[in-house]
Amino acid sequence: MPVLSLEDHVDGPPRLVAGVLRETGPAATALARAGARLEVPARLLVAGDEVRVAAAGGLLGVRTRIIRAGTDGLCSERAAGPLRTLSHATRVTLEGAGSRVRDELAWTAPLGAPGRISDPVLRRRGRRLLEARRDVLAERVAELRQAPVVVGAAIVRDGRLLVAQRSYPAELAGRWELPGGGVEPGETEAAALVRECVEELGARIVVEPRPGADPRIGTDTRNGTDTRIGTDLPIGRRVLRIHTARLVPGSPEPQAREHRSLRWVGAHEVAGLGWLDADRAVVAELRALLRP
Template sequence: MPVESCSTLIAAPRRLVAGVVRDGEAAAESLRAAGHRYSAAVRLLVPGDEVLLDARLVPGVRLPYRSRIRTVGVDGMVSDLVGGPARSLRHTTTLGDSPGGTVMRDEIRWRSPFGALGRIGDAILVRRLMREMLAARSAVYRRRAEDLAAAPAVVGAAVVRDGAVLAAQRSRPAELRGRWELPGGRVEPGETEPEALARECAEELAAQVEVGERTGTDLPVSTPGGEVVLRMYAAALHPDSPEPKPLEHLAVRWLRARELPTVGWVDADRAVVADLEALLVTSLPQ
């Protein structure tokens, strides 16, 4: 089975690089740089999402591929071919900590059809295309991650109680009204991220929260003011906290794991549903 791989040192934390790895905008930019086309229904990919790649073989000749995301998280991402001319193709991105930041290792394994003729095509054409694709991906992902390392931070709180997580229904802007999110907001100058979360929950919910560990990957998000990085934290209500109230939202509700996929999340928070499910499982009494 042919294999092409590429390793890249990125001067950014692993959670941040993991967010870029799942970012469809980064994928589209890197593939355009290599002469290909990319499309997906969402920006931030989760397991089960499918992406379309229109691969440019030679000038005037393109082949469509369809891949499904198998896994995605702080350790990287795996996707498998589900439609295209190759018999099989797997793209694995593995992330590891390094003294200089994060090492991103991309590996593509594939099996072409047509027997000996396919192997000749691999040697003459496909390997070169894979190397060009990985080189473009390396350059684009490194630049995007290192730029995002200096971007403003937004924080969200996965407030867990009795096996359920608190969600808030947005009242604005108009295009997001009625969709659901985790409470949170921007980190102000001089604040730590946990301090910002505690303040935002007090302002939005009249609730006191105790902020715990990070959960999930960083998430690049576009705003009218530019790109920001969304970071999620596990949290719990303080024992003396009043019940959360929707001071700035339409409603609040406690969601159990089975309910998480059933609500209309804002796009960024949809990307952490799997992490919320895992968080709820670990929060239950053993």
């Protein structure tokens, strides 16, 4: 089985790099540079999504299924196409102030031994694709490193999650999201969430570490704790980050001041909601958060 690998340093934290790997816009740009076209179901990929790469035969005429999308990278496997097998794994690890990114592409040609005559061609196309992807990844991460941050609150009470249904704009009305908003200059992410929840919900929250959190990878260096779930989530020229939280004892019950409605949902209900694309990208982490 031929294997191609490419390894490089990217000047950005692992959660941002892993988030950009899930973003289909940069992936489409990279494929276009390699002479292919991408068809995808959403702007941010999650496990189970199928991606179609359309080109003239060979390595690029395939449909792949995402089998993992998380803080440590992105992996996919062949779902349909002329190759017998195809796998693509991108691993992201912390390296100094940035990230080490390792791409590995492996395949098995069709028709057994006679099909292996196509391996040199596939190898050239695969190398071109990995190099284009590497360049686009670095460009997008550089663009987002200093981007404005939007924060969302995963507020859990008695094993249920608070979700909010959008009322505007028209193209997003009726879809679901986590409450939150933009971080103002000089404001910590935790402070922004506390303020936003008072404004949006009339409720008081505290941002706190999720169960089993690793205090060594905190996102708020002032308190040194990890309150984050999932990757950074690129949304245009901004980055969304999701933090775990709970209502403060004695807080008023949350009210839909800016949303169409609010609901408390259990783990079995989370996947069935019509989420905004960015919030959909943390559904797996939200379900894990709600499991006993």
